[in-house]
Amino acid sequence: MDAALGPPETMQDRADELTPMMSQYFELCSAYEDSLVLFQVGDFYEAFCDAAERVSRLCEITLTKREDSTGEYPMAGIPIDNAESYIETLLDAGYRVAVADQVQEPEETTGVVDRAVTRVVTPGTLTEDELLRTDDNNFVACLARSGDRFGLALLDVSTGDFYVTSTTDESAVADELGRFAPAEAVVGPDASTDPFDEDCMVTPHDRSAFEGDSPERLVESYFGGPGTVLGNAAEVLACGALLDYAEYTRGAESDDTDGERGRLDYLNHVTRYDPREYMLLDRVALESLELFERRAVHGRAGATLVEVLDETACALGARELKDWLRRPLIEREAIEARHDAVGELAGDVRTRERLHDLLRDVYDVERLISRVSRSRANARDLRSLKDTLDVVPEIEAALEDADCATLRAIRADLDALDEIRDLIGRAIRAEPPIEVTEGGVIAEGYDERLDDLRETERSGKEWIDSLEAQERERTGIDSLKVGHNSVHGYYIEVTNANLDSVPEDYTRRQTLKNSERFYTPELKSREDEIIQAEQRADDLEYDLFREVRDTVAAESERVQALADTLARLDVLVSFATVAAEYDYARPTFVDDPKRTVIEGGRHPVVERTQETFVPNDTRLDADDCFAVITGPNMSGKSTYMRQVALIQLLAQAGSFVPAADASLSLVDRVFTRVGASDDIAGGKSTFMVEMTELADILDDATDRSLILLDEVGRGTSTTDGLAIARAVTEHVHDEIGARTLFATHHHELTDAADDLDGVFNLHFRADQDGQDVIFDHEIREGPAAASYGVEVAREAGIPDAVVDRSRELLDVDGSDSAHERKVATNGHRPAATNGAAAEDGSADGDETVDADLAETIREQNLATTTPMEALALLQELQEQVEDG
The missing domain is CATH 1.10.1420.10 (MutS, DNA mismatch repair protein; Chain A, domain 3)
Structure with missing residues (x-):
């Protein structure tokens, strides 16, 4: 968003020269310099000067100009009747929008009509149905700091949902922000913006809202003494400043505020909560x-x-x-x-x-x-x-x-x-x-005064409806008509050919090309009576409506x-x-602190989006709480781990679960390190993101947590990755004791089951039929025998030449299962003569590999090699052969 939204300096210097309307516009721009002001002029909201150029470009509307005695101003306008769609475009572009409406009727003044900002539309304070998602809350957050404590308040202005919590741990703030996903935030002077992600607009707000006794007085005015609802000074600061900001964005929208920003009277309570009262699910x-x-x-x-x-x-x-x-x-x-x-x-x-x-x-x-x-x-x-x-x-x-x-x-x-x-x-x-x-x-029938006025209006109109027939009979003019328009009111219209028959009590009201329009004293009296009754009735109706509202x-x-x-x-x-x-079962909860026993568990989403789904059992308890899961890619490891977490989450949310049966103990938090991602903008590689997320897990997990780990250590060398994976396994097992599912291609990690009492192995089996791999997606006890990386690479569409060369680099034993595979000692590219492989004992067909190259090949364990690692190895070997 462009930094400066206030009036241009040249306009400020020329303030005395501007017309009253343009002066009013720039005054509002100065008062709301952090927002783009839309200024009502008739049936349009207008923006001028630089703001007009931005509105024109973003909303794809024509840029025009306004000329007066003081100069020429670029201008862009959006229709008031369809303003919300354009405002949404401006919000998506990162702007806050101050809507300045006419707060005075034109007939009430001989000069410029008064205007005031009636609302400041921001991503987190939306109240317009057209801009809100009906199925989700829209929160604005406030983060404040008092001493070593952070206060976090969250408000949905459209519903009145208001929450507050506090902590001494800034990372816990990030967790709560990930949970509520606010669209916007205001931040106190002593707090950091670091916990907020890029999808949340951080808005500057008046520093005084966080200072002195202002926050406490505002909280007290809404909810009584802050001590009765809030726990500490940080929470008071966050709530008070957030209320101040919400009132600021309300502007003068209420018709009883006389241009002053008003209270949010529907905020009846604030809910103070402790994050530990719920299972914690962070952004990851x-x-x-x-x-x-x-x-x-x-x-x-x-x-x-x-x-x-x-x-x-x-x-x-x-x-x-x-x-x-x-x-x-x-x-x-x-x-x-x-x-x-x-x-x-x-x-x-x-x-x-x-x-x-x-x-x-x-x-x-x-x-x-x-x-x-x-x-x-x-x-x-x-x-x-x-x-x-x-x-x-x-x-x-x-x-x-x-x-x-x-x-x-x-x-x-x-x-x-x-x-x-x-x-x-x-x-x-x-x-x-x-x-x-x-x-x-x-x-009708609600108010006697209104009924009387409406009756006067109705009887008057009935009299007028009968007037045409009466006047035709009285004057003998068969073409005579009685009509009405908004400019001249009621009239009797007579064509020019019949003007000689017009009675003396007719008074001319309007001359047309082929006719004249008249009124009579009685018609004028009835008209005045109708208009007065109608106006008084409309005013009374509005007053009555406001009373009801x-x-x-x-x-x-x-x-x-x-x-x-x-x-x-x-x-x-x-x-x-x-x-x-969908045949969900009621879960039962037990006192065993590490029990997760699921029979016939299913992934609630995958089973609904796939034609078939294979249910699987899960058993974690105090004796076996750490499962190392191996098996080929695409066999179902990640789906299986996620379904266990989702079953636990659904059970604690109060739902039945997609399983034949589930016996569970409570989980305080679910941690996930699943899938590869990077943070290019933050300068973090995939491996750095992985390690950062892993560090958070190791710091915050407890023995009541559920941890999902998928391919930890994949982003570095095989040796380093295996070392990290083994050390993490030992630390979680020895120091944390959390229930853990660890999917890996480091097959050496399965040895941990022999060394650590609580670690056991699970695997997804796959069978090979020729060059095809068949997955049955059923989990079994014990470690997997192979990863089938080359076969998966083939199914993914890797060129045949690359796949064939990969196979040549593997020494496959004669068994049908092909479970034990090593890198071939003869790993160079076979020589060819005239497009065919040499079959005799010549040097081209029996060339030996040098000792270093052979040693490199022997060190590889293809059972733990992924498709991408195999391709990288192939490239390295090829370069060595070509260079040699």
Whole structure:
């Protein structure tokens, strides 16, 4: 993003020369110099000067110009009716957008219309439905530091979800940011931006928001004394500064703030949490397990865990589902309470389907009530709230016979807000218009004053409707017409040929080419009566609507509580639907601290995206808690490890699991070192990234953790890599004691099972049929005999000449299985004569390799050689032969 967004210096120097409107524009640019100001001029939002050029380029709209007595200014405008799509483009380009609306009616002034910034649109403070994803939260974060403690606050302005935590460990901050993935952050003066990734916009904010007693006073004004909800000064700083920033972005959007930025009255509580209350999934684990985003393969992205689990019926449940997966529980009683509900719903198909159908009629009332509280909701929003409240009694009835405590508690928490439902039903018409200032919103019978005004308006229009027939009969002019337009009001139109028949009480109103338009004293009186009644009725309707909206806003806390209850129910119904339809089993939790016993486990995503899937068992316990897994590439090692982690995660989230049976102990954290990646921008190679992630695991894992390691040590030499892999195995086994699955091509690592009591071997077998490798994807005890690297290289499309030469470098014994393979001692390229291999005993056909080359070949262990390593070896040998 360009650094300077305020007015050009030349404009500041010429401030006294500018027209009032341009002066107003540049004043707003100065006040919001970190944002691109969109300035309402009629039906458009305009940008001027440098900002106009940026808007024109990014939004692909025409750059025009404005000319006045003080000069010529580049100008670019976007239509107000379609502003959100253009604002989204500007946000994607890295800009914050300050929207300056007209806050004064043109008829109220003889000079320039007043304008004020009514909202600052930023990636983390979106409230516009058009810019938000309905199935996910949109968080803005604030990181503050007090002493040695970091405070982290996270707020979804669109829903009112507000969380805060603190820690003395900056790496723990990064873990939480990875969990919540905020779109934007403000950072205190003593805190670092290092924990934030590149997808999060770090926004500068007024330093004073972090200083003095300002944060504490702001927190207290929202939630009472900070000591009652927050644990320390760092949390107070983070919450207070974040509230200040949220109010700043609100601008003067509320119609009752008189241009001053307003409070977020729908923020009723802040949730203080300890990260240790949940299974921790850092950014690396979230990405490698593909919970919410799948890494593209060959430009195509597949399904994610949340996609195969999401049978939710409403936006509330979709967001809650992601939260449950993002923060699995570690308290056994709470987990089993969820399992009780899932089990009951899975076994009662009629109730489950009834609940799903009812929940489909639930609107996103969490975001709706925030619009109500910000005075941004229209009459249709209120009707949507009523429609949701109408469903609540039916949901209560559907849960009437619930047995488990969780479903009974949900039923008890359901609040239909009867008085609010009744108020909206009486006050707001069933199908109101979107615009709330032009009438047609308030239902008949709600207010006697309004009914009288509407009756006056209606009777007046009925009189006018009958006037045409009356005047035709009175004047004898059969072509006479009574009409209306917005400029001249009501009129009686007579063609020129009939002007001689016009009565004396007609007064000319307008002359046309072929006719004249008149009014009569009685028509003028009726017109005035209608206009006055109509205007007074519209004004009264708007006042009545605001009263209703304010009454609803006062119950925002109850609406939010209802939204939370409906969201929880929706996720439980979704879990039950998946369990019933895809044969998931209820997991059981045991006291054994290292037990992971899974029978017939399946990967929840892969089994849904492949035609066939081979289930596999898993057994980890106190005696055997470290599995070394070997086998060919593509045999299923990574899928197997991930499915174990996902089964554990699903179980602790409260879901049933894709397995025949699962007996588990609780896990405090899942660590993954799976897959190769680099950080080019950060100057880190694939191996450096691997080692950094491995260091984090070794530093933070406990004996209650689950660790997945895939090919540790592959990014360096075979000797170094094997040494690292062996040392890691010993350290995890001896010092940490965590349940671990370690997939490797270092076959020497399987020897650890002989030396370390808790280490054992598993492998995926493959059979060879001629030149083809057949994978059965079934895990077995013991180490693999070979990696079949050359065969896999062939299946991947490596040219035949390279594959054939690779085979020539292997000494394959005469057995059918070809399990034991060594590099051939005669490793040079066979000589050829006239395109054919020499078959006699000449030097070309019996050339010997020098001792150094032979020794190099003998040192290779092809059982542990990957396809890429084999190609590198082949190139090295070829160069030695050619040079020799």
